[in-house]
Amino acid sequence: MDEQWLKELPLTEIISVTPVGGGDVNQAYKLTTSDDTYFLLVQPNHDADFYAGEIAGLEEFATANILAPRVIANGEIHGDAYLLITYLSNGIGNQADLGRLVAKLHRHHNPDGTFGFDTDYEGTAITFDNSWTESWSDLFINRRLDKLKDEIIKQHLWSAAELAEFNHVRQIIINQLTDHKSEPSLLHGDLWGGNYLFTDIGQPALIDPAAIYGDREFDLGVTTVFGGFDSDFYKAYNKAYPLSEGADQRMKFYRLYYLMVHLVKFGDMYANSVQSEMNQIVRNLG
Numbered sequence: 001m002d003e004q005w006l007k008e009l010p011l012t013e014i015i016s017v018t019p020v021g022g023g024d025v026n027q028a029y030k031l032t033t034s035d036d037t038y039f040l041l042v043q044p045n046h047d048a049d050f051y052a053g054e055i056a057g058l059e060e061f062a063t064a065n066i067l068a069p070r071v072i073a074n075g076e077i078h079g080d081a082y083l084l085i086t087y088l089s090n091g092i093g094n095q096a097d098l099g100r101l102v103a104k105l106h107r108h109h110n111p112d113g114t115f116g117f118d119t120d121y122e123g124t125a126i127t128f129d130n131s132w133t134e135s136w137s138d139l140f141i142n143r144r145l146d147k148l149k150d151e152i153i154k155q156h157l158w159s160a161a162e163l164a165e166f167n168h169v170r171q172i173i174i175n176q177l178t179d180h181k182s183e184p185s186l187l188h189g190d191l192w193g194g195n196y197l198f199t200d201i202g203q204p205a206l207i208d209p210a211a212i213y214g215d216r217e218f219d220l221g222v223t224t225v226f227g228g229f230d231s232d233f234y235k236a237y238n239k240a241y242p243l244s245e246g247a248d249q250r251m252k253f254y255r256l257y258y259l260m261v262h263l264v265k266f267g268d269m270y271a272n273s274v275q276s277e278m279n280q281i282v283r284n285l286g
Contacts, residue, residue, distance in 0.1 A: 001029060008077040009084065011038070021194075025124055030087060037087040038072060042080055043124075050081040053119040053130075057189070057211030058085070064108035064186055066101065067205040088205050093198025095229065099236030101204045102191070106216040107241055110184040115139045117212045121189070125265040126151055136182035136215050140257070141173060148260040157263060157271060162278075169278050172285050173253050180250060184213035191219045192258075193228020217247055221254025252281050 001017045013034040020028050020039075027042040043050045051074050061068040069085035076082070116132040116139060129143045149166055152158050158166070188195065189210030196206050220237070223229045256277040263270040 005077055005080070009040075009082070010073045011084075031084075037089075039069060039085050039087045041083040041085070043082075044080045046076075046081040048074055048076045048081050050122060051083040053117070053121055053211070054083060054209060056117065056119045057209030060186060060211050061105070061206065061209060064105060066105050066108075067199075067203055068209070069205075069207060088197060088207070089200040091198050091200040091202055093202040093204055095232040096236035097202075098196060098198075098204040098229070099233040099238075100240050101206070102188075102219065102233075103237045103240035105188065105206070106185040106219065108186040110186070110213040113184060115182075115184045115212075115214050121210050121212070126261070130212055136184075137174060137177045139212075139214060140177075140218070140253075141170065144257060145170065145173070145260070148257070148264055151264045152260065155264070155267070157268065162275065165275075165278050165282065168286060169256070169281050172281055176246075176250060176253070176285060180215075180244070180246065182215040185216040187212050187214050187216065187219045189214075189219070191222045192226050193223075196228075216241075217243070217250050218254045218257075220247070221251035222258045224251060225255055225258050249284055252277060252284070256281065 001019075006014055006017065009031075011031065011033050014031055015034060016030075016032040018030040018032075020030050025043070027044070029040040029042070031038045031040050041051070041054075055071050055074055058068055058071055062070070069088060071083070071085055073084040074082065114132045114134055115136050117130040120130045121128040126147065128147060130139075133139050149163075149170075153163065188206055189212045190208060191206075195208045196204060198204055220234075220243075223233075256274065259270055259274045259277055263274050
């Protein structure tokens with residue numbers, strides 16, 4: 001990390017800078033100063049607004065009393081966006097506690113009954129419109145699945161047959177969501193196994209939010225894609241906030257969404273997984 005760049009941060013006496021895993025989007029660093037330890041995210045060649053959604057999500061988590069990093073500072077240095085947040089030390093914890101924490105997050109509802117968020121989702125590969133709407137199907141299908149479909153076609157990653165199967169799956173999802181009462185829960189929005197941790201005293205915490213008010217089955221479907229959540233998590237979640245009938249089948253819609261995101265970001269390596277998920281939806285519900 002460039003020393004001159006670091007001197008522009010609103011910190012004094014930085015003692016050490018250690019690169020850490022920041023997912024596939026950000027450069028990430030652990031900063032130790034004479035006063036405290038911080039987590040620094042950097043997105044080269046972007047302005048400070050790149051982190052507006054994450055900041056809004058962390059602030060919304062605080063409103064819901066969810067343990068997550070706190071925002072210290074945000075800005076732009078030499079053309080690079082940065083976000084400085086509190087550092088949470090890693091420890092060992094209980095998956096049941098994590099399940100109860102996610103249930104607590106999801107029980108925080110938008111009081112006016114609408115779906116969306118105050119900021120759009122902005123990623124390096126794709127952005128999503130989070131404008132408020134009374135329809136979860138509008139937000140999820142029209143603004144997320146369809147946007148992903150358009151990008152996949154643009155990248156020539158689907159044949160005509162695969163597009164036809166997607167259109168079949170899309171209608172299945174419309175029909176299923178029409179019969180399901182969705183409520184606008186506060187969602188993490190990107191709840192894979194790398195976006196939670198246990199603190200050094202064993203408390204579960206959520207990190208890197210892509211927050212949105214949406215159907216809670218969205219988050220739970222994403223948890224099933226890459227693992228990192230065991231049976232204790234799901235049992236504790238369902239005891240704290242029971243799911244409605246058919247949730248296991250509907251969660252496949254959100255698995256498909258998440259795999260389509262990865263197909264857009266990483267290409268053909270996810271093509272078979274997307275195809276398999278569409279096949280299962282058609283086989284089980286079509």
